[in-house]
Amino acid sequence: MKDVSVLIGGKAGDGINSAGSLVAYLLNHIGYNIYLYFDYPSLIRGGHNFAIIRGSEKSIGTCWDQVDFLLALNQETIERHADKCTRETVIISNADLVKAAGQGILVNAILKVENAPEIMRNSAIIGGFAKAAGIEWDVVTAVFQDHIPKVVDLNLKVAKRAYVQVGKVHPLIPGPNPPRTLLTGNEAIGLGLVKGGLDTYVSYPMTPSSSLLHFLAEQQEKFGVTVVHPENEIAVILMALGCAYAGKRSAVGTSGGGFCLMTEGLSLAGMAELPLVLVVSQRTGPSTGLPTYTGQSDLQFTLYAGQGEYPRLIVAPGDAQESMYWSAVAMNVAWKYQIPAFILADKTLSEGTYSIDSATIPEMQKIDPIIWSGTGQYLRYADIPSGISPLAFPGMIDAVIKVNSYAHDESGITIEDADHVRLMTKKRMRKEEGLTKEMLQYPCVNVSGNPDASTALLCWGSPKGVCNEIAAILGLRVIQPIVLSPFPLIQLQQAVRGVQRLIAVEENATGQLAALAEQHGIVPDERILRYDGRPFSPDYLIEKISEMVI
Amino acid sequence: MTRQLVTDTQNTWCPGCGNFSIQHTLKNVFAAMEEEGKSLDDVVLVSGIGCHAKIVDYLNVNTFYSIHGRTIPVATGIKLANPNLTVICCSGDGDSYAEGLDHLIFAAKRNIDITVLIHNNRVYGLTTGQYTPTSPLGFKGKSTPSGTAEYPLNPIELMLASGATYVARGYTRKMDQLKNLVLEGIAHKGFAFIDVLQICATFFPVSDYYSSRVYELSDHNRTDFESACTKAREWDYNSDAKIALGTFFERSLPSFDEKMGQHRINAAERERAIQEFLITRT
Numbered sequence: 001m002k003d004v005s006v007l008i009g010g011k012a013g014d015g016i017n018s019a020g021s022l023v024a025y026l027l028n029h030i031g032y033n034i035y036l037y038f039d040y041p042s043l044i045r046g047g048h049n050f051a052i053i054r055g056s057e058k059s060i061g062t063c064w065d066q067v068d069f070l071l072a073l074n075q076e077t078i079e080r081h082a083d084k085c086t087r088e089t090v091i092i093s094n095a096d097l098v099k100a101a102g103q104g105i106l107v108n109a110i111l112k113v114e115n116a117p118e119i120m121r122n123s124a125i126i127g128g129f130a131k132a133a134g135i136e137w138d139v140v141t142a143v144f145q146d147h148i149p150k151v152v153d154l155n156l157k158v159a160k161r162a163y164v165q166v167g168k169v170h171p172l173i174p175g176p177n178p179p180r181t182l183l184t185g186n187e188a189i190g191l192g193l194v195k196g197g198l199d200t201y202v203s204y205p206m207t208p209s210s211s212l213l214h215f216l217a218e219q220q221e222k223f224g225v226t227v228v229h230p231e232n233e234i235a236v237i238l239m240a241l242g243c244a245y246a247g248k249r250s251a252v253g254t255s256g257g258g259f260c261l262m263t264e265g266l267s268l269a270g271m272a273e274l275p276l277v278l279v280v281s282q283r284t285g286p287s288t289g290l291p292t293y294t295g296q297s298d299l300q301f302t303l304y305a306g307q308g309e310y311p312r313l314i315v316a317p318g319d320a321q322e323s324m325y326w327s328a329v330a331m332n333v334a335w336k337y338q339i340p341a342f343i344l345a346d347k348t349l350s351e352g353t354y355s356i357d358s359a360t361i362p363e364m365q366k367i368d369p370i371i372w373s374g375t376g377q378y379l380r381y382a383d384i385p386s387g388i389s390p391l392a393f394p395g396m397i398d399a400v401i402k403v404n405s406y407a408h409d410e411s412g413i414t415i416e417d418a419d420h421v422r423l424m425t426k427k428r429m430r431k432e433e434g435l436t437k438e439m440l441q442y443p444c445v446n447v448s449g450n451p452d453a454s455t456a457l458l459c460w461g462s463p464k465g466v467c468n469e470i471a472a473i474l475g476l477r478v479i480q481p482i483v484l485s486p487f488p489l490i491q492l493q494q495a496v497r498g499v500q501r502l503i504a505v506e507e508n509a510t511g512q513l514a515a516l517a518e519q520h521g522i523v524p525d526e527r528i529l530r531y532d533g534r535p536f537s538p539d540y541l542i543e544k545i546s547e548m549v550i
Numbered sequence: 551m552t553r554q555l556v557t558d559t560q561n562t563w564c565p566g567c568g569n570f571s572i573q574h575t576l577k578n579v580f581a582a583m584e585e586e587g588k589s590l591d592d593v594v595l596v597s598g599i600g601c602h603a604k605i606v607d608y609l610n611v612n613t614f615y616s617i618h619g620r621t622i623p624v625a626t627g628i629k630l631a632n633p634n635l636t637v638i639c640c641s642g643d644g645d646s647y648a649e650g651l652d653h654l655i656f657a658a659k660r661n662i663d664i665t666v667l668i669h670n671n672r673v674y675g676l677t678t679g680q681y682t683p684t685s686p687l688g689f690k691g692k693s694t695p696s697g698t699a700e701y702p703l704n705p706i707e708l709m710l711a712s713g714a715t716y717v718a719r720g721y722t723r724k725m726d727q728l729k730n731l732v733l734e735g736i737a738h739k740g741f742a743f744i745d746v747l748q749i750c751a752t753f754f755p756v757s758d759y760y761s762s763r764v765y766e767l768s769d770h771n772r773t774d775f776e777s778a779c780t781k782a783r784e785w786d787y788n789s790d791a792k793i794a795l796g797t798f799f800e801r802s803l804p805s806f807d808e809k810m811g812q813h814r815i816n817a818a819e820r821e822r823a824i825q826e827f828l829i830t831r832t
Contacts, residue, residue, distance in 0.1 A: 231656040239627035246631035264617055405615055412613075
C-alpha cells in the first residue's frame with residue numbers, strides 16, 4: 001500500500017499552511033491522493049501551527065496518529081509531536097533551531113550563501129524532505145514554479161542546497177494518478193456555488209467560513225461574482241435576500257455565532273419565499289468556543305433555526321468533491337423551490353485540502369427556475385398545486401412584485417384572516433412534499449465499506465473520511481446521509497437494511513444525527529462521540545470500536 | 551401605461567395619522583415620475599415593521615415588506631443587484647434609530663444610492679406607546695411610566711457625522727415641500743436621508759408644537775458642511791427651539807453601487823474561468 005504521512009510544524013507566522021501545501025503538491029505530482037489537515041490556535045503570531053499531509057493511492061480524508069516524516073521548523077515541533085513518531089519516522093529539521101534531531105539542515109548557512117531572506121527557510125526544509133522521500137528534482141522544480149508566487153529561482157536554489165545535503169532515506173514509490181486538482185472544502189463550496197449560478201456572495205468574517213469569503217473575493221472578477229462584506233451578519237442575510245428579490249443568486253457564509261444573528265432573516269426567507277444559500281461551517285461551541293477547531297454540534301440548531309415552520313434543504317458534504325457537487329445542487333434547489341438551502345460544513349472540511357477526481361464528479365450547471373409568463377395580473381404567491389409560484393423580478397413590465405414578512409394573500413398583501421393563513425401555510429408545506437420526492441433522484445445517502453456488513457457506522461460531514469478508512473480495515477459498512485433535511489427516510493431505510501448494530505460516529509457531545517434518525521424510527525445502538533475540537537483519527541476510532549464490539 | 555397608484559387594500563391607520571400624508575406624498579412622487587417618463591416598474595419600495603410599514607400594502611408598486619429595523623440592508627441588496635432600480639426605504643424611528651441603527655450609519659458611510667424616509671413620530675405606535683430614540687427626555691410611555699431617563703438622539707447630526715451625502719428634514723403638514731425633498735432625494739446619486747416629522751394621533755399628537763416652531767431653510771448653503779452642522783444643532787429633538795425644514799446638506803460623491811461595479815460574465819466564460827482555476831491547483 002502506497003501511503004505516506006508528513007507532519008510539518010513551527011510557530012504561527014512561519015508559513016506552515018503554505019509549506020504544507022507545497023508538500024501536498026509534491027505528493028500530488030508523484031501520483032498520490034491527498035488529504036491535508038491544518039491545526040492552528042486562534043492567534044496571528046507565535047503559538048504552534050502544524051499541518052499533516054497524507055498521500056495515498058486510495059481516496060482519503062483523514063490522518064493516522066503516526067507520521068513517516070516530521071519536518072520541524074523549531075524545537076517545539078519535535079517535543080509536541082514525539083508521540084506521533086516511530087523508530088522509522090524520518091525527522092528533517094532546521095539545525096539552527098532544533099537540537100540534533102534526524103537530518104538537520106543548516107538553514108541559516110544556506111540562506112547566507114544564497115543571500116536569501118528568512119522567509120525562504122521553508123524552501124530549504126521542503127528541499128530536504130523531497131530528497132529524503134526520493135522525489136526527483138524535476139518534480140520539485142515543477143511544483144515550485146507552479147505554486148510559489150514570486151522569486152521562484154531563489155527559492156529553488158535554497159531548496160537545491162538542502163536537497164544535496166540530505167540522503168534518500170525513505171524513498172516513496174510513485175502512485176498511479178496524474179496530478180489532480182487540490183482544493184480545500186471552502187474552495188470547493190465556492191466553486192460549486194459558482195457552478196450553480198452564484199451572482200453575489202455576502203459574508204462577515206468568521207472562522208472557519210472566512211477562507212470562502214477570501215477565495216470568492218480574490219476570484220470575483222474571473223468568476224463574475226460580486227462579493228460584499230457588510231457591517232454584521234444581520235445585514236449579510238438581509239442584503240442577500242434583497243439580491244434574491246431582485247433576481248440575483250446570492251449566498252451567505254458564517255459559523256455558529258454569526259448564524260445566530262441570521263436567524264430572523266432566515267425566517268423572513270421562509271415566509272417571503274426568497275431563495276438563499278447559507279454556508280454554515282461549524283466549529284467547537286457553545287458561544288465563541290474554540291474558534292479554529294472543529295465540531296458538529298450545530299445540526300439540530302440548523303434544522304430548527306428561525307421561528308415558524310417552512311421547508312429547508314440541508315446538505316452536509318463529507319469531502320471537497322461532495323462539497324462542490326452539493327453546493328451547486330443547493331443553489332439550484334433554493335431557486336427551484338424558493339427556500340433557504342444550507343451547506344453544513346465543519347472546520348475539518350472547510351480548511352482541509354482534498355484531491356478532486358474530475359472523472360467521478362457529477363455534471364453541475366445552473367438550472368433556471370419557473371418565471372412568470374408576463375400575462376395577466378402577477379401574483380407573487382399564486383396558489384398553484386406544486387406550491388411553487390412563478391417568479392418575477394423588479395423591472396419586469398407590469399409585474400408589481402410584493403414580498404412580505406407578514407402572513408399574506410396571493411398578491412403579497414398583508415392579511416390576518418384564518419382562511420388565507422391556512423391556504424398559504426399549506427402552499428409552503430406542499431413545496432416540502434415536492435422537494436422530498438425530488439430528492440429521491442439524488443444520492444442523498446452514501447453507503448460504502450462492506451455493503452453486506454451487519455455492523456454499520458452512521459456518520460455525517462467530514463468524519464466520512466475516518467469512517468471509510470477504518471471500515472475498510474474492520475470490514476464494516478458506512479452509512480453517510482448527505483441530505484439531512486428533508487430527511488431522506490426511504491434512502492436511509494434502504495441503507496440500514498440488514499444492519500444489526502448501528503454505531504453513530506459524531507463530533508458532538510449528544511449524537512445529533514443519532515437523535516434525528518431516532519425521530520424517524522432508525523435507532524442507533526451505540527454512539528461514539530468526540531467533542532474536544534479535534535477530528536477523529538483512525539487510531540482513536542478503531543480503539544473505541546474495539547472496546548465496543550468485544 | 552399609467553397605473554392605479556393605490557391598492558384596494560383597506561387602510562388601517564388611525565384617523566389623523568401622519569402616515570396618510572407620507573402615502574399621498576409618495577403617490578404624488580410616483581405620479582410625477584411617470585409624467586417625466588420614468589417607468590414605475592423600475593421602482594421598489596421597502597418598509598420595516600410598525601405603523602409606517604403598512605404603506606407598502608397601500609401603494610401599487612414593487613414592494614418588500616421586510617422586518618423590524620432591516621429595511622436598509624434589504625434596499626442595499628436590491629440596489630446592488632440591479633443598479634437601474636430606484637429604491638426607496640420607508641422606515642420608522644424605532645426601525646432605523648433603534649433596532650437597525652447600525653445599518654443606517656453604514657448606508658450613509660458607504661453612500662449607497664437609495665432614498666430613506668424615516669417616519670419619525672417619536673413613539674412606538676403599533677406596540678401601543680413606548681418611547682423611541684427620538685422621544686424627548688422624560689417621555690412617559692408604557693415601558694417608562696415615570697418618564698425616560700435618556701436624551702433623544704439627533705438624527706440629522708448623526709447622519710452628517712456618518713457621511714450621508716443628502717440630509718433633509720420634512721414635516722407631514724408641509725406636503726409640497728416634502729414631495730420636493732423626496733424627489734430631490736431620488737434624483738441625488740448617493741445616500742439620501744430624510745427625517746420626516748409626523749405625529750402619532752394616538753400616542754404623540756404634537757401637531758401644534760411642530761406647526762408653531764417649523765420654518766423653511768432659506769439662505770442656507772447646503773454644500774457647506776459646517777453650517778449644516780450648526781443648523782442641525784439648532785433643535786436637538788428635546789429642548790424648545792425653532793425647527794428647520796428642508797435640505798441641510800448635499801454633496802456629490804461616487805456611490806457604493808457604482809464603486810462595487812458588476813462583474814457579470816456569461817456562462818461559457820465562467821466555465822472557462824473555473825477550468826483554468828482548477829488547473830492552477832494541480
